[in-house]
Amino acid sequence: MAIAPELRLTPQVAPSILSADFCRLGEQVDAVIAAGARLLHVDVMDGHFVPNITIGPLVVSALAPRVHAAGAFLDVHLMISRPDFYLQDFASAGADGISVHVEACPHLHRTLDEIRRLGASAGVAINPATDLSCLGEAIHLADYVLLMSVDPGFGGQQFIPRSVERARRLSALLPSGVALEIDGGIGRSSLGAVAHAGVDWFVAGSAVFGAPDPSSEFRALQSLAEQAGPFRV
Numbered sequence: 164m165a166i167a168p169e170l171r172l173t174p175q176v177a178p179s180i181l182s183a184d185f186c187r188l189g190e191q192v193d194a195v196i197a198a199g200a201r202l203l204h205v206d207v208m209d210g211h212f213v214p215n216i217t218i219g220p221l222v223v224s225a226l227a228p229r230v231h232a233a234g235a236f237l238d239v240h241l242m243i244s245r246p247d248f249y250l251q252d253f254a255s256a257g258a259d260g261i262s263v264h265v266e267a268c269p270h271l272h273r274t275l276d277e278i279r280r281l282g283a284s285a286g287v288a289i290n291p292a293t294d295l296s297c298l299g300e301a302i303h304l305a306d307y308v309l310l311m312s313v314d315p316g317f318g319g320q321q322f323i324p325r326s327v328e329r330a331r332r333l334s335a336l337l338p339s340g341v342a343l344e345i346d347g348g349i350g351r352s353s354l355g356a357v358a359h360a361g362v363d364w365f366v367a368g369s370a371v372f373g374a375p376d377p378s379s380e381f382r383a384l385q386s387l388a389e390q391a392g393p394f395r396v
Contacts, residue, residue, distance in 0.1 A: 166260065166284050166306055170201060170236060171342050174358060174388035177202035177238055178381055179346070179368035180226070181217060181318045191377060192226060196233045198378035199385060203230050204346070204366045206318075207253075209243035212267055213316035220249075220256035227257025236260060238364075240288060240346065242315045243267065247274055254281035262286025262309045262344075265297050275304045286344070290315060291323050295333055302337055307364070312357070313347030319369040322348025327356045334361025354384060358391035 178195045180188065180203065192203060205223055210216040223239060230237045239258040243249065246263040247270075253261055261283045268274045271287065278285040287301045288309035302308060310333055312326035326345065334343050342363045349357070350370035357365070367384055374380035 166236070166342065171340065171363065174362075174385075174391070175202045175364045176200065176354075176371075176381060176385045176388050177204040177344070177364055177366045178371045178377070179204040179206055179318070179366050180222075180372075181206040182368035182372040184372070188222075188226075189229065191372060193229060194378045195371065195381045196230065196235055198381045200381055201235045202238050202364060203235055204368075205237065205239045205258075206368075207239060207241050207243060208316065212244045212264070213242045215316045220252040223253060223258055224256035231257065231259075238262070238286075238344075240286075240309060240366075241267075242288075247277065250274070250277055250281060254278070254283050258283050260284040260286055260307065262288045262307070264288045264290065264315075265301060266290055266293055271301050272304060275301065279306075288346075291326065291329075291347075295329065295336070298333075298336075302341060305341060307342035307344055308333065308337060309344040309346055309366075310362075311347050312345050312349070312353075315347075319373070320348055322350075322353040327360050330357050330360035330362050349384075351384065351387065354387050355391050358388055 208215045208217040236259045238260045275285040284306040286307045287305045313320035344364035346366035
């Protein structure tokens with residue numbers, strides 16, 4: 164589905180289920196939604212593009228009804244090789260947004276067009292060591308851009324400080340209406356700096372689900388995000 168204006172125009176913390184307790188996944192997702200989360204982030208890894216294997220369309224299809232019933236947006240991040248082969252599966256499972264990596268897509272224009280044709284919002288992600296110029300025309304083709312602030316593959320990594328300046332430069336490049344998302348090491352110590360750099364959406368995995376009370380921690384991070392931004396319109 165299209166990104167709702169209120170999601171694009173207000174800072175949003177997106178809890179990442181990568182760090183959730185999978186024995187209690189539905190319960191924990193319900194809890195952060197009840198606390199106010201309107202973006203739920205799903206990290207899909209294939210053990211090839213990144214050195215880890217996580218989840219697939221079945222988990223997305225299990226989560227989608229409860230996420231959509233709350234009016235929230237299911238943000239699926241494909242950290243996989245050959246993502247074009249799986250776009251239909253994730254869109255059919257209920258993904259509202261699908262982001263693919265510029266490093267994994269030789270025909271990015273076609274891939275982003277296909278995501279939209281399938282009814283989802285199209286995102287493009289970029290790794291920490293990839294020059295921002297590699298996004299090229301993709302920033303005019305995407306609904307949102309996802310800046311990695313750790314090397315993708317594992318949760319719980321330390322935020323890369325240089326990501327603040329990268330976010331600032333990328334924010335200045337993005338057309339109006341294209342959201343800037345950041346993923347990796349986001350928590351209380353890093354959120355304010357990247358918000359001031361122009362980030363709209365803040366993926367938080369271990370910071371939320373690793374806390375003793377994930378709902379309370381989500382509310383604290385969302386409050387920090389709202390106090391710090393928005394810095395782009």
